[in-house]
Amino acid sequence: MEFTKSLIKGKLIKRYKRFFVDVKIDKKIVTAHCPNTGSMKGLLDEGNEVYLLPNTNPKRKLKYGLEIIKTRKNLVGVNTHIANKIAQHALENNLIKELKNYNLIKPEVFFNKETRFDFLIEKNKQKSFVEVKNVTLFRDSNTAEFPDAITSRGSKHLLTLIDAIKKGYKSYLLFLVQIQNIEKFKIAKDIDTEYYKNYILAKKAGVNFLAYRCDISSKKILIDKKLKIIDD
Numbered sequence: 001m002e003f004t005k006s007l008i009k010g011k012l013i014k015r016y017k018r019f020f021v022d023v024k025i026d027k028k029i030v031t032a033h034c035p036n037t038g039s040m041k042g043l044l045d046e047g048n049e050v051y052l053l054p055n056t057n058p059k060r061k062l063k064y065g066l067e068i069i070k071t072r073k074n075l076v077g078v079n080t081h082i083a084n085k086i087a088q089h090a091l092e093n094n095l096i097k098e099l100k101n102y103n104l105i106k107p108e109v110f111f112n113k114e115t116r117f118d119f120l121i122e123k124n125k126q127k128s129f130v131e132v133k134n135v136t137l138f139r140d141s142n143t144a145e146f147p148d149a150i151t152s153r154g155s156k157h158l159l160t161l162i163d164a165i166k167k168g169y170k171s172y173l174l175f176l177v178q179i180q181n182i183e184k185f186k187i188a189k190d191i192d193t194e195y196y197k198n199y200i201l202a203k204k205a206g207v208n209f210l211a212y213r214c215d216i217s218s219k220k221i222l223i224d225k226k227l228k229i230i231d232d
Helices: 080-092 152-166 193-205
Strands: 008-016 020-025 028-033 049-054 064-071 074-077 104-110 116-123 126-135 137-140 143-146 170-177 184-187 208-216 221-226
Touching (some): 020 064, 074 208, 080 116, 080 170, 080 221, 116 152, 126 143, 126 152, 143 170, 152 170, 152 193, 193 208
Parallel strands (some): 028 064, 126 170, 143 184, 170 208
Antiparallel strands (some): 008 020, 008 049, 020 028, 049 064, 064 074, 116 126, 137 143, 208 221
16 A cells, blocks of 8 residues: 655644644644544654655645654554555455455455445355454564454454354454564453453454554555464
């Protein structure tokens, strides 16, 4: 996924009302849209280097959108809206070795009246659902974690992926780690014990869990490396 315009570097002042961040660019302070409604735990220290995407649409009130935060020497992609674009690019270009050469890749498909998964893919008449979770939390320099806050919606997705297996589909959950230099991934069970329980349940039921790290720069974000998932 390549950025359509050159990103602009600034310094984070604060985030507020979930959707807004104030950023200092040179000597000017601007308000940018924050495309991430999560907790963004560990990312929001004042003075962190950030990268904004300029917006020239006259109908948009805010002229910048937050894309990347640099913290503890790592670039972190924080725009949850582009996670599926990164995943779709990876599926279409065979960057995920477990999900190569699918002849159907269909985004945003309803499984039932209440749940829509990110992708339906098909190969050799076997249909599979793929759910993508954007990962931005790292509490040590080597390990990414999910979730960064309690997520009842995440637990619901796990249980519905189990239900999909019972109905003949294969189920995959892709943890898309938008953090540089990470080598491992784990569930943050101290943050959401219920999600961890459902993760173990889903794993036993046959849900396939994958974690892939992104290569991040001010020009593009692409999947580049599979990570080891550790259960401790």
